[in-house]
Amino acid sequence: MNIIIDAMGGDNAPLAPLQGAAAAVTELGVSITAVGDEALLKKTAQANSISLNGITFVHAADVIGMDEDATDVVRKRPNSSLAIALGLLKEGKGDALVSAGSTGALLVGATLLVGRIKGIKRAAIGSVMPGAENPWMLIDCGANADCRAEQLVQFGVMGSAYMEKVMGVNSPRVSLANNGAEETKGGQLQQEAYALLKESGLNFAGNIEARDIPFGKTDVVVCDGFTGNIILKLEEGVAKMFSGMLKKMFYKNTKTKLAGLAMKSEMGGFKKSFDYSEYGGAPLLGIKRPVIKAHGSSNADAIKNALRQAKTCAEKDVSGAIEAWISQHKQDKKQEGAQDD
Amino acid sequence: MNIIIDAMGGDNAPLAPLQGAAAAVTELGVSITAVGDEALLKKTAQANSISLNGITFVHAADVIGMDEDATDVVRKRPNSSLAIALGLLKEGKGDALVSAGSTGALLVGATLLVGRIKGIKRAAIGSVMPGAENPWMLIDCGANADCRAEQLVQFGVMGSAYMEKVMGVNSPRVSLANNGAEETKGGQLQQEAYALLKESGLNFAGNIEARDIPFGKTDVVVCDGFTGNIILKLEEGVAKMFSGMLKKMFYKNTKTKLAGLAMKSEMGGFKKSFDYSEYGGAPLLGIKRPVIKAHGSSNADAIKNALRQAKTCAEKDVSGAIEAWISQHKQDKKQEGAQDD
Helix, strand or coil: CCCCECCCCCCCCCCCHHHHHHHHHHHHHHHHEEEEEEHHHHCCCCCCCCCCCCCEEEEECECCCCCCCCCCCHHHHCCCCCHHHHHHCCCCCCEEEEECCCHHHHHHHHHHHHHHCCCCCEEEEEEEECCCCCCCCCCCCCCCCCCHHHHHHHHHHHHHHHHHHHCCCCCEEEEEEECCCCCCCCHHHHHHHHHHHHHHCEEEEEEEHHHHHEEECCCEECHHHHHHHHHHHHHHHHHHHHHHHHHHHHCCHHEEEEHHHHCHHHHHHHCCCCCCHCCEEEEEEEECCEEECCCCCCCHHHHHHHHHHHHHHHHHHHHHHHHHHHHHHHHHHHHHHHHHH | CEEECCCCCCCCHHHHHHHHHHHHHHCCCCCEEECCCCCCHHHHHCCCCCCCCEEEEEEEEEECCCCCCCCHHHHHCCCEEEHHHHHHHHCCCEEEEEEEHHHHHHHHEEEEEEEEHHHHHHCEEEEEECCCCCCCCEEECCCCCCCCCCHHHHHHHHHHHHHHHCCCCCCCCEEECCCCCCCCCCCCCCCHHHHHHHHHEEEEEEEEEEEHHHHHCCCCCCHHHHHHHHHHHHHHHHHHHHHHHHHHCCCCCEEEEEHHCHHHHHHHHHCCCCCCHHHHEEEEECCCCCEECCCCCCCCHHHHHHHHHHHHHHHCHHHHHHHHHHHHHHHHHHHHHHCCC
């Protein structure tokens, strides 16, 4: 198993990608192809005593910045580490790819250079979120602001495949993010998606209201990318506000400071339970081969976790499971059509 | 000043509405028209020693349940407390109306029986939310799942009028809930709304990302009702999950229990700072006269606060401010049109 990493992507590149790669070689038994400025990579490895055992370099002279406009940037910058890494993935020079660089560039680049699974209308970004009862996948997290109902069903298929194959959930429950529990709730998009999901063959658990989402009573929450971005970022914002207020409360006076000390280990666990980087990076689903977007601020450990996630996606063939479902579903539709005649 | 109350609406009706009404008469110097089953209201008042000073009853034989389908229910149930209360408001028998009953029925009923302000396309539900820096209004919170860009601008006008007149904010900042800060972000709806808001004459502060929403760095957050429902309910859900986890942490062992005791008063303030009932009920904006939806679970105090809010809306003429803006804006448009010719 060989994993390709965009060694220039992310706030802590190239150090964190190199450290993560070295750890992955030792701990996960994979080999790594690291794409980037070869001289810089070698110098960084040497300066930080990082073993290059199991790591192969592929040189890339250019880097795509985090804030560059995503549209077509990968195609216009063929010498960027991301474009070269995606090219290697397409050619089968690796089984999966990890990047902590720009999400938009990765998404557009993966779609253009690696390609979508046959029958998939749009790739989507999934994110495994912590829940009070169980982790669950939010999909789409922001790749597609405007969606059609059919796409939402495909997001359900992708999320279901990921939760089953990577997270080991048997027959994942798929829910539709909506403004009420009843079938008639939502706008036109949600009403149409509800009807399609009901007939989809997925383990559709109906609508989920936003107030129930943090509790994780389902395995996959399906929504358009605009709504997904709102859910993801609002949870992040509320968690940040809570942490700030708690900290202030504990720093108020001597009594509360002592209470804070007594609660220190519990507070650590509390913080961790809202950290959605716990479950690795965000998989780009619907692409022919596994692509993992690690958080921009990933440290070595987060990169290693993303590499593990990429490895699992490849081993369990998540893309293959999605393709099989889509193709089977098409045949079913055709047969139904034939019977109707 | 006379405020009409649907005395049969809400989980704690008719006791809480009666107690709240009596408190409002004493504390706010208003008179109250309480609509409902007169015999029951009188019996409840007597059994609970509630003074009926300043309270007039109008009999209604019927009540609309919390879960009844909203569409046209008010028109089909002319003897319901809500229909009669709205009729009184329309006839000018009161200056404002408060109900803790079904949101859907109140919205449809207010639109049909009292009517929208001239030029307003759709009424919307606003909710003043606690923020780390300042309270802010979320509008629309769920009245209109599918919206057009023009409606979002009108929500901005309504929210701005409310925050200025009722909350005393000078030139309220209006932001558009979006999936990024840049002008080009969002789906078609957000992009169109951004362009219109920029030219609207409102104090438009651009896009606000969901991660910044809880901090309240703006005064009005504008969105379609689907997104508004997601934001409102997700904040509620995350707050509930946090509280549950904190409670569990403090109950873990003797050390943490002692810490919990030390933090008791701080935790009370913490909880309160997430309680969006702090700022009263949710105003239905865009209706000709002030209508306040009190929370279904309102106790006497919450009802009294909603009555105060209704009084302020009437005194400060929020509806008039909205009407004036819309009418002025139309004239501006016409003049622009004339100049263009």
